[in-house]
Amino acid sequence: MKDILVLGIESSCDETAASVVRNGREVLSNVISSQIALHTQYGGVVPELASRKHIENINTVIEQALSEAGVTLSDLDAVGVTYGPGLVGALLVGVAEAKAIAYAAKLPLVGVNHIEGHVCANLIEHPDLEPPFLCLIVSGGHTHLARMRDYGDFEILGRTRDDAAGEAFDKVARAIGLGYPGGPKIEKAAERGNPHAIEFPRGKVDGSPHDFSFSGMKSAVLNYLNHASMTGETVRQEDVAASFQAAVVDVLVSRAVGAAVELGQDKLVLAGGVASNGALRRAMAEACRREGITLYSPSPVYCTDNAAMIAVAAHYHYIRGERADWSLNAVPNLPLKGEML
Secondary structure (H helix, E strand, O other): OOOOEEEEEEOOOOEEEEEEEEOOOEEEEEEEEEOHHHHHOOOOOOHHHHHHHHHHHHHHHHHHHHHHHOOOHHHOOEEEEEEEOOOHHHHHHHHHHHHHHHHHHOOOEEEEEHHHHHHHOHHHHOOOOOOOEEEEEEOOOOEEEEEEEEOOEEEEEEEEOOOOHHHHHHHHHHHOOOOOOHHHHHHHHHOOOOOOOOOOOOOOOOOOOOOEOOHHHHHHHHHHHHHHHHHOOOOOHHHHHHHHHHHHHHHHHHHHHHHHHHHOOOEEEEEOHHHHOHHHHHHHHHHHHHHOOEEEOOOHHHHOOOOHHHHHHHHHHHHOOOOEOOOOOOOOOOOOOOOOO
């Protein structure tokens, strides 16, 4: 049976990435050009700057991905590209590039949902993993609890009603003076802190046991800092970081594992940038072990934005005969299939 080679392109935020994947599981190359150093000086991603950097980097990144994989455009079977959700200007760069390559090389074009890509990152290192399974998708812009019924088909069980978990990490990191990117900096500071020093609230949504809310937790941190400032109380940065991280992890683990038990799901998948957080991975592994649930999570390099996950997702759309036409456009608030906005 002929191998299927897919070129994946990812540019939804501040990473310009390209990857070649064989047969939906084997990564031949995975090139990522990060813009963290550029955006750190501004305390977060500046969309216009991100778009310009994508334009500067994307050709070089794709050429490197093809070279590392040892293939040319004529060897490819399809081009997959993230077309949402994400920053509209950043997405447009990747979509335009993918269209140009597909048109010039006479290749099928496949549009991929970025969040679906994060879930599919697990398929790279877990050859035994097949849907259906439950997945917790935790990133800077999204927190979803979903059941993947089949490739590309999701049933949304719950999602955040306000801030995403990663967004809350960034905002709290900024508030306690750690800077950007918040997630890794809070995790590092938390290693030196006491997770029980401050009891921050664990937000719940009445009538929606599978939904998330992190704005109250973020506000509690800000209130704690303001009170300490007014009373002259010393704030230990590491304790705030550890206590906040513990609260977020507690909510994510309890919701995900609770839903798995309730629904009789024996496979739970972690996905998204926040899935690289060590405290979350350890707590989730322990909770799943207690309940007899098999936990799957990608290596950290596949948790953050990358194009290998996009190529994997594109592969399964391609083999089902799904194609995008030349009208494919960036959709910054693109829902998962099965998700209501």
